[in-house]
Amino acid sequence: MIKVFKIKYIPSQMQLITANDVFFNKYTAPILDNKACFIVSKIDNTDMIDRFSVLSRFDGAKLNVDKLSTGCKTALNVMYHPDKVFDVRECGDNALDIIYSFDVGNICCEYPLISDYMEKVLAIDKNERVIDDYDELKEWWQNEE
Numbered sequence: 001m002i003k004v005f006k007i008k009y010i011p012s013q014m015q016l017i018t019a020n021d022v023f024f025n026k027y028t029a030p031i032l033d034n035k036a037c038f039i040v041s042k043i044d045n046t047d048m049i050d051r052f053s054v055l056s057r058f059d060g061a062k063l064n065v066d067k068l069s070t071g072c073k074t075a076l077n078v079m080y081h082p083d084k085v086f087d088v089r090e091c092g093d094n095a096l097d098i099i100y101s102f103d104v105g106n107i108c109c110e111y112p113l114i115s116d117y118m119e120k121v122l123a124i125d126k127n128e129r130v131i132d133d134y135d136e137l138k139e140w141w142q143n144e145e
Contacts, residue, residue: 002078002100004137005108006125010085016108017077018087024073025066028080032065036076043072043094071095078105088113112141 010016017023032051040048046057053062068076071091075098078086085106088099091113099107100115120132123140131137 001120001122001130002102002104003106003122003124004141005085005106006141007108007110009125010108014106015084016087017081017084020074020077020086020090021066021070023086024068024077028073028077029065031080032076035079039075039079039098040068040072042098043075044069069095075099078102078107082106109141112138114138114141 007016029052032048037048040046040054044054044057047055048065049055049062052065054065054068055061056063056067069092072095074086074088074091075095077084078099079102082104085108087109088096088107089109089111091099093115096113096115097117099105100118100121114134114137116134118134118137120130121137123129123131123137125140131140
């Protein structure tokens, strides 16, 4: 299940990534494989041609993967780098739905960004607890310690 961190409780040994576009272009794009096809299709409604190219959903032109949406890049970052924490503030609902379905990965944000289809997360602040209810997660996220 995905782990949701309150920012001040991210362990010091874990790297927080806030520049998802830059991180994707430098570290994730070079390691994309067939696992990325589903994510790209679901979030950006397009097809991967190869590891570095996608089809434009508007005119079918071949585009570099750096043209993917930030939400799609964030989801791919979370999937390919489960040892890091990614800020999801630039993700739309379609990307959040995918991210919240992951079995592993780490996310954070300063305010609640929750998928309507969230099933279960590990919420981490000074404690850890499993939350399986949208409203409960929203309340947890808004609580100030």
